[in-house]
Amino acid sequence: MSIGNSPEDDRPSIGRVLQQARIAAGLTVEEISSSTRVRIPIVHAIEEDDFSRCGGDVYARGHIRTLARAVGTDPEPLVSQYDAEHGGRPAPTPAAPLFEAERIRSEPRRPNWTAAMVAAIVAVVGFVGFTFFKGGDDSPATTQVAEGSTPNTKSPKPKTNKPVDPKPAPSDSAIAAAPRDKVTVKLSASQGKSWISAKDHNGRLLFDGLLTQGQSKTFQDQERVDLVLGDAGSIELFVNGKKVEDKFQPGQVERLSYTKGDPAVG
Numbered sequence: 001m002s003i004g005n006s007p008e009d010d011r012p013s014i015g016r017v018l019q020q021a022r023i024a025a026g027l028t029v030e031e032i033s034s035s036t037r038v039r040i041p042i043v044h045a046i047e048e049d050d051f052s053r054c055g056g057d058v059y060a061r062g063h064i065r066t067l068a069r070a071v072g073t074d075p076e077p078l079v080s081q082y083d084a085e086h087g088g089r090p091a092p093t094p095a096a097p098l099f100e101a102e103r104i105r106s107e108p109r110r111p112n113w114t115a116a117m118v119a120a121i122v123a124v125v126g127f128v129g130f131t132f133f134k135g136g137d138d139s140p141a142t143t144q145v146a147e148g149s150t151p152n153t154k155s156p157k158p159k160t161n162k163p164v165d166p167k168p169a170p171s172d173s174a175i176a177a178a179p180r181d182k183v184t185v186k187l188s189a190s191q192g193k194s195w196i197s198a199k200d201h202n203g204r205l206l207f208d209g210l211l212t213q214g215q216s217k218t219f220q221d222q223e224r225v226d227l228v229l230g231d232a233g234s235i236e237l238f239v240n241g242k243k244v245e246d247k248f249q250p251g252q253v254e255r256l257s258y259t260k261g262d263p264a265v266g
Helices: 014-024 029-036 040-047 057-070 075-085 096-103 113-134 140-147 172-176
Strands: 183-189 194-200 205-211 216-221 224-229 235-239 254-259
Touching: 014 040, 014 057, 014 075, 029 040, 029 057, 029 194, 029 205, 040 057, 057 075, 183 194, 183 224, 183 254, 194 216, 205 216, 216 224
Parallel strands: none
Antiparallel strands: 183 216, 183 235, 194 205, 194 224, 224 254
């Protein structure tokens, strides 16, 4: 277990960096635990630089990477700092024993050419005898049957394929024609990337993750859709087919809720 920083290193500790990044993103420990599946006690322990609950260095590195991505910070410097403070990564297994095993293998047996020649002679004699016995019948019909080239005189029946109704490609028109008895929310990362979370009216998680630039997500529920936008300024928002004109600032964390009668915030 490592608490705080070593005397030689004045960098902030790993837990401190993760905690500050989480607070800056406007996220609670419970929200981080829900989005990363890392248990709440382990999140608290890591933010206090206590890695003993992770179950080993491999799991500790994995938890650091997962939490860093969830709060929007680069995980690699934190993993390198962890390796420097905990003795580095384990050395790879030496390959010498493998080469030793290769050297002590027995020499391969030489092929038995005499037995191979005898078998080849027997095969040739058998083929000549069979050809001599069947050589009296060289009619074209026999040759065709032997070669499997008898023409098929029956003409194939034309297949009647029923026309398949083409399925319309999904587009923004589907959002424009959103059903009135449901709430439909579309998020587009038009200005950059943003961590988003979406839940239905029962609190069931519909999506929790990073939406990169150019990606879109659409959510639908019978009554309400609740949103958390980690960087609301990067998101273009459509509710029930109408664009929400609210001007969110870059880096702004927004918690929004929409119902069937919106786009006014519910």
